[in-house]
Amino acid sequence: xxxxxxxxxxxxxxxxxxxxxxxxxxxxxxxxxxxxxxxxxxxxxxxxxxxxxxxxxxxxxxxxxxxxxxxxxxxxxxxxxxxxxxxxxxxxxxxxxxxxxxxxxxxxxxxxxxxxxxxxxxxxxxxxxxxxxxxxxxxxxxxxxxxxxxxxxxxxxxxxxxxxxxxxxxxxxxxxxxxxxxxxxxxxxxxxxxxxxxxxxxxxxxxxxxxxxxxxxxxxxxxxxxxxxxxxxxxxxxxxxxxxxxxxxxxxxxxxxxxxxxxxxxxxxxxxxxxxxxxx
Amino acid sequence: xxxxxxxxxxxxxxxxxxxxxxxxxxxxxxxxxxxxxxxxxxxxxxxxxxxxxxxxxxxxxxxxxxxxxxxxxxxxxxxxxxxxxxxxxxxxxxxxxxxxxxxxxxxxxxxxxxxxxxxxxxxxxxxxxxxxxxxxxxxxxxxxxxxxxxxxxxxxxxxxxxxxxxxxxxxxxxxxxxxxxxxxxxxxxxxxxxxxxxxxxxxxxxxxxxxxxxxxxxxxxxxxxxxxxxxxxxxxxxxxxxxxxxxxxxxxxxxxxxxxxxxxxxxxxxxxxxxxxxxxxxxxxxxxxxxxxxxxxx
Numbered sequence: 001x002x003x004x005x006x007x008x009x010x011x012x013x014x015x016x017x018x019x020x021x022x023x024x025x026x027x028x029x030x031x032x033x034x035x036x037x038x039x040x041x042x043x044x045x046x047x048x049x050x051x052x053x054x055x056x057x058x059x060x061x062x063x064x065x066x067x068x069x070x071x072x073x074x075x076x077x078x079x080x081x082x083x084x085x086x087x088x089x090x091x092x093x094x095x096x097x098x099x100x101x102x103x104x105x106x107x108x109x110x111x112x113x114x115x116x117x118x119x120x121x122x123x124x125x126x127x128x129x130x131x132x133x134x135x136x137x138x139x140x141x142x143x144x145x146x147x148x149x150x151x152x153x154x155x156x157x158x159x160x161x162x163x164x165x166x167x168x169x170x171x172x173x174x175x176x177x178x179x180x181x182x183x184x185x186x187x188x189x190x191x192x193x194x195x196x197x198x199x200x201x202x203x204x205x206x207x208x209x210x211x212x213x214x215x216x217x218x219x220x221x222x223x224x225x226x227x228x229x230x231x232x233x234x235x236x237x238x239x240x241x242x243x244x245x246x247x248x249x250x251x252x253x254x255x256x257x258x259x260x261x262x263x264x265x266x267x268x269x270x271x272x273x274x275x276x277x278x279x280x
Numbered sequence: 281x282x283x284x285x286x287x288x289x290x291x292x293x294x295x296x297x298x299x300x301x302x303x304x305x306x307x308x309x310x311x312x313x314x315x316x317x318x319x320x321x322x323x324x325x326x327x328x329x330x331x332x333x334x335x336x337x338x339x340x341x342x343x344x345x346x347x348x349x350x351x352x353x354x355x356x357x358x359x360x361x362x363x364x365x366x367x368x369x370x371x372x373x374x375x376x377x378x379x380x381x382x383x384x385x386x387x388x389x390x391x392x393x394x395x396x397x398x399x400x401x402x403x404x405x406x407x408x409x410x411x412x413x414x415x416x417x418x419x420x421x422x423x424x425x426x427x428x429x430x431x432x433x434x435x436x437x438x439x440x441x442x443x444x445x446x447x448x449x450x451x452x453x454x455x456x457x458x459x460x461x462x463x464x465x466x467x468x469x470x471x472x473x474x475x476x477x478x479x480x481x482x483x484x485x486x487x488x489x490x491x492x493x494x495x496x497x498x499x500x501x502x503x504x505x506x507x508x509x510x511x512x513x514x515x516x517x518x519x520x521x522x523x524x525x526x527x528x529x530x531x532x533x534x535x536x537x538x539x540x541x542x543x544x545x546x547x548x549x550x551x552x553x554x555x556x557x558x559x560x561x562x563x564x565x566x567x568x569x570x571x572x573x574x575x576x577x578x
Contacts, residue, residue, distance in 0.1 A: 008317065008318040009291065009292060010288075010290065010291010010292045010293075010318075010453035011290060011291040011292010011453075012291075012292060038454075040453075040455045040485075041289055041290055041453070041454060041455065041478075041481070041485060043290075043477075043478040046478055046481065079381060079382070079385055081338065081339065081379055081380055082380075101359065102359055102360075102378060102380030102381075102382050103357070103359055103382065104380055104381065104385065107382065107385075107386065139455065139456065141455065141492050142493070143456070144425065144456055144457035144460055145456075145457070146454075146456045146457070168454065169318070169454070170317030170318055170424075170452070170453075170454075171317045171318065171417060171419060171420070172316075172317045172417055172420070172421055172422065172458075173420075173421075173423075173424075174456065175317075175420075176420045180375075180376075190292075192536055192540070193320075193539050193540060193542070194296065194320040194323065194539060197323060198318040198320065201317070201419070205419040205420050208375075208419045208420050222533075222536065223536075223540055250506055250507060252476055253474075253475055253476035253477065253479075253510055254476075254477065254507065254510075255478075
């Protein structure tokens with residue numbers, strides 16, 4: 001079973017929910033795989049503290065033009081939708097960071113002057129802690145193509161009883177890439193106007209992918225009624241609430257797992273896990 | 281014209297609350313909400329919509345079933361698994377389609393069209409603090425970087441026409457495509473961080489990003505009293521990475537209260553976090569006045 005933890009708004013507690021669920025499941029001796037797909041800012045390892053045992057660069061294919069063969073016909077620039085290759089004057093210029101690796105320029109070149117060469121954009125890392133297997137992608141600074149890296153993280157994941165996908169924030173292509181193919185999505189929100197507004201957007205995204213989803217309210221306490229009312233109206237179930245607590249926030253700041261230290265939190269995560277298992 | 285961008289690396293550190301307060305303290309500025317995935321600034325600056333415009337991020341392939349001979353060339357060539365075939369009919373998975381046009385180009389029957397997609401909308405609004413451009417990317421929309429660039433162009437245009445010399449940009453979390461689009465060419469980046477190990481990790485990556493693009497950067501530690509030890513660590517670390525220090529903001533329930541009231545924090549109260557934010561703003565003002573951000577960098 002593959003469960004994605006997502007949210008529209010950043011900082012609502014995706015990683016908190018994802019790491020605690022993974023930890024609780026691993027304690028029950030289930031085979032658990034954790035995929036940190038927030039490749040721009042992966043933080044799962046801060047809480048799960050895996051021992052790294054594997055690394056691999058992620059590279060994408062970008063064009064390389066042989067100037068001796070090229071007759072400057074300009075067809076490569078014509079097919080490219082991303083302005084990653086252009087023919088100007090007496091030269092073909094390649095802008096690798098704009099390239100989507102579709103291979104169009106390579107296919108279209110009548111003189112076979114274009115070859116594809118790998119370009120590193122990120123590093124994958126895997127590690128373990130107990131029965132939990134951890135994977136993350138780390139996008140290189142200055143690179144824009146996080147969806148490719150997310151795809152690479154997901155491609156490495158072995159089968160397991162429970163696969164947890166920690167998704168990036170937002171509602172655009174990186175989130176879609178992370179959530180695609182999952183059996184279930186938990187949307188983490190906080191009961192504030194920003195949290196609610198972004199929950200609405202995130203729900204729309206997940207529903208457009210036709211994946212069953214439920215809501216988790218983090219920092220519950222103040223001002224929750226609007227979120228509850230919204231979920232009722234949309235027919236989305238609120239499956240867990242975690243109370244707003246300064247103690248929890250402080251423990252988080254130190255990189256501690258709430259369910260490891262606090263039996264009450266552990267019980268809450270255990271019942272959330274049971275609920276997910278029963279519903280899929 | 282000065283362009284101030286507020287970003288964070290990690291999400292939920294308080295970017296939007298700070299931007300709204302800065303706008304209130306500046307009195308007159310153009311606002312650009314460039315967190316196009318999850319734009320929230322309009323919730324705290326009471327805006328009224330002036331115009332609504334479509335945003336097209338690119339194109340999508342569309343197979344004409346009548347002309348398609350099921351040869352499968354498109355499926356063979358597509359690198360994004362966006363061609364679905366069940367038994368003998370081919371169609372395009374519009375979510376997976378990257379809009380590269382390879383299938384369109386190579387279809388031997390010319391059976392694939394290439395149509396503009398509508399990936400969202402962008403808006404021009406008036407607020408009592410100045411004009412605001414903002415957007416809403418469609419669910420699962422593509423090309424947020426292009427939308428951010430469009431918003432920034434519109435914001436600069438509004439600033440020129442109205443003779444306003446400050447543009448305040450609310451950026452997205454992360455370090456990827458929309459973030460890069462929101463910081464390029466800016467005069468100053470303010471990174472909002474929180475004193476947590478996650479915040480610290482993300483702070484380092486986002487400062488490396490701004491220095492990669494050679495943009496002057498300052499940091500502010502929000503909710504610093506959640507963990508003062510890490511707050512100090514963050515400040516020291518930022519300094520080592522070449523970022524300046526713009527101040528600290530304490531943890532204060534008034535920030536969420538202001539959000540519930542739909543107001544900038546500094547208009548909701550005057551002490552606590554509001555006082556801290558005012559001090560941060562004064563520090564940024566000083567920095568602008570001293571012109572220290574007009575030094576061009578290599």
